[in-house]
Amino acid sequence: MLPTPSTSHVDPSRIYEPAEDSYLLLDTLSSGSETAFLQQRFPPETPCPLVLEVGTGSGVVLAFVNAHAKRILGRSDVAALGTDVNSFACKAAAQTVKLAASESGIGGALLDVVLGDLASSLIPGSVDVLIFNPPYVPTEELPTQPENVADEGLSRDAEFERDSHLLSLSYAGGVDGMETTNRLLEQIPQVLSRRGVAYVLLCKQNKPREVVQQIQGWPGGWNAEIVGSSGKQAGWEKLCVVRIWRVS
Amino acid sequence: MKLLTLNFLTCAIKTCKSNPASFPLHPKDAELEQIEIDMNPIFIRNILPRLDWVALKTLSSELGLASLPEDVPTEEELMGEDGEATQTLKDLHVLLMETGIASGRLCCGACGHEYAVKEGIANFLLPSHLV
Numbered sequence: 001m002l003p004t005p006s007t008s009h010v011d012p013s014r015i016y017e018p019a020e021d022s023y024l025l026l027d028t029l030s031s032g033s034e035t036a037f038l039q040q041r042f043p044p045e046t047p048c049p050l051v052l053e054v055g056t057g058s059g060v061v062l063a064f065v066n067a068h069a070k071r072i073l074g075r076s077d078v079a080a081l082g083t084d085v086n087s088f089a090c091k092a093a094a095q096t097v098k099l100a101a102s103e104s105g106i107g108g109a110l111l112d113v114v115l116g117d118l119a120s121s122l123i124p125g126s127v128d129v130l131i132f133n134p135p136y137v138p139t140e141e142l143p144t145q146p147e148n149v150a151d152e153g154l155s156r157d158a159e160f161e162r163d164s165h166l167l168s169l170s171y172a173g174g175v176d177g178m179e180t181t182n183r184l185l186e187q188i189p190q191v192l193s194r195r196g197v198a199y200v201l202l203c204k205q206n207k208p209r210e211v212v213q214q215i216q217g218w219p220g221g222w223n224a225e226i227v228g229s230s231g232k233q234a235g236w237e238k239l240c241v242v243r244i245w246r247v248s
Numbered sequence: 249m250k251l252l253t254l255n256f257l258t259c260a261i262k263t264c265k266s267n268p269a270s271f272p273l274h275p276k277d278a279e280l281e282q283i284e285i286d287m288n289p290i291f292i293r294n295i296l297p298r299l300d301w302v303a304l305k306t307l308s309s310e311l312g313l314a315s316l317p318e319d320v321p322t323e324e325e326l327m328g329e330d331g332e333a334t335q336t337l338k339d340l341h342v343l344l345m346e347t348g349i350a351s352g353r354l355c356c357g358a359c360g361h362e363y364a365v366k367e368g369i370a371n372f373l374l375p376s377h378l379v
């Protein structure tokens with residue numbers, strides 16, 4: 001077991017704390033089958049892989065992959081980049097990634113954690129490893145994206161309201177819990193490099209098997225497979241991780 | 249934000265992606281910062297093939313930084329025979345990894361939209377009328 005990055009500096013009143021879903025991603029990404037897959041896909045001496053985590057939250061996942069790049073990707077010349085719609089998460093995640101990297105001493109290089117929607121500010125074809133633990137809980141409404149709200153000079157009530165809005169963005173997924181995930185899936189063919197691979201976490205209500213089939217039907221030769229799962233309930237996995245990659 | 253990050257970012261507006269003028273984003277009123285970090289020579293060597301050299305040259309000249317060589321440095325120009333990092337490699341490390349934009353704006357050359365950078369964090373969230 002590789003050590004889990006410390007997130008004790010993360011404020012849980014406005015940033016998603018590492019939970020079962022986060023840990024499932026850590027376990028999956030460091031599993032024997034995934035490290036073998038990734039190391040075969042990104043041999044040393046090829047250009048540095050760019051790892052993008054969308055929705056970093058605390059940064060625990062990106063920090064883990066970056067700090068243990070050598071064990072996971074077989075090389076430590078890895079560039080790590082994150083995005084989140086929550087500016088507090090952007091700051092906290094950068095700190096988590098730096099802390100874990102300095103403890104491991106052989107980690108990859110953090111570029112930045114930028115404030116933004118999904119992968120929409122990335123150059124097409126640039127991302128080699130994309131990771132997303134989305135807001136996946138089915139909800140009646142999808143929260144709006146934060147507009148430029150001030151972080152200072154807010155009344156206590158306004159601050160409380162802003163923080164609960166930010167937290168709702170971390171779990172509320174709208175119809176089938178898939179509204180945000182579907183938008184990310186749509187970006188994948190454009191943003192992933194030819195050798196690129198994406199890991200997306202889904203819950204049972206997201207209908208993972210249907211999602212996998214749908215991706216296998218994308219034009220241009222794509223495959224998807226469930227490569228990690230947890231929380232068996234009556235023969236069904238509560239959470240799972242889907243790996244998505246180009247086959248040709 | 250690091251200058252290297254700008255090598256991977258473009259305008260968040262969908263219709264700008266196919267317009268070559270949307271890359272690189274142009275810094276405006278940029279306040280630069282210098283943050284020391286450990287150098288990983290292998291990283292610099294293997295990130296080079298991923299750089300848009302012309303864009304990087306544009307960027308550093310727009311920021312008033314020392315001008316870059318005309319062409320992408322070769323492997324020999326980065327590491328000596330003994331595997332030691334050359335000055336060229338060290339300079340690239342400083343430019344890409346240690347030089348950052350602390351505050352300012354990033355302007356899209358295609359649509360003119362400006363993205364704010366505050367406390368080193370770029371904000372690519374779009375106002376709702378542009379989504």
Ligand SMILES: C[S@@+](CC[C@H](N)C(=O)[O-])C[C@H]1O[C@@H](n2cnc3c(N)ncnc32)[C@H](O)[C@@H]1O
Nearest residue numbers: 016022055056057084085086117118133134170
């Ligand atoms: C379930 S949390 C996961 C956090 C962290 N990656 C983890 O695994 O612990 C989802 C995260 O996605 C972010 N998020 C929600 N919508 C987003 C969007 N459209 N673009 C980028 N990030 C988003 C939330 O702010 C939150 O930090």
Ligand SMILES: [Zn+2]
Nearest residue numbers: 259264356359
């Ligand atoms: Zn634009």
